[in-house]
Amino acid sequence: MERDRKTVIADAAIALLASAGSKGLTHRAVDAEAGLPAGSTSFYCRTRQELLTVALLRHAALDMADLQADAHRMAQAEWRADDFIDLLAERVADWLSPSKRARLVARFELFMMASRDPELAAIVTQQRQHFLLATEAALSRAGVADPAGVAPMVLVLVDALLLDQIRASGPVLSLSQQKAMFRMVLKGEPR
Template identity: 40%
Template structure:
């Protein structure tokens, strides 16, 4: 099988999940989104579970590429640089990263009923905790595993709200201004007064 065509189908499946949700993920929809002849997706992914596994693995690959890209950058030096990094990640949710994250959340919903899918996706969430702890430490903050986890969980909790875009919700929690949200989050977890 052609690996480039397989990736094209998996990328198309991400687009379908982002646009139509889990119910819309069909072989026919993936074929149409990829612009390939009918039946192509079925040849590469014979069942819906195989299609789900393929798109989940693609999400993990894309996440890994994002982590590598961030790791290649200089770590944030200081609280201000860390807040800017976090704000940039949050802005990406509502921008270029939106389709990938929508697909990921659709897959997470499926994984609640399919433990094998949860295992495929686990590297994404599991690697966030040590990665975010490392950037908080690099920024010179008084990191503990608990504090680092609170920051990571707050960022994870922000994502569905940013994807949904409800203006009252975003305003109520401060996500209508991602840079301010990031600064406030760091201040709450790491008060500059040393508390």
């Protein structure tokens, strides 16, 4: 039961971070967002730090589940670098989709908070290692040379594309432009 309640709390915290930012994230606001009795969030997460930690870990788990689904898809057939480029573009589009947009906004809110909080930064660093390993495995499966060297660049490029496109107040890169960027990183080809 406790795990389910913490998941509900974490999901509500993610929703609040997306809609109200870090200033809107309070125990009381999480209770209201989750439809829980007053004091529930404080019972499961005594401090704001604990609340941010469960939100950050839940967010990472949701993103990792998406990457695991991608890995399962890759295991079903032979993959080349071009197939992986298509998959990366699809992953970016999925994380920018209306159903996941709030989660993406919360991600960058959490990253900004982690830039000023050593405890959160340590969690982000630890979770990033999981993402690096998953990316490295996918690159290896796609036959990309030097997966360990390319994986960090892929993560940075995905984050940059997401951050650039989530603002939505300016022009966004086309699908062909995104694929060209991925191709440059994976294959060293300009276009």
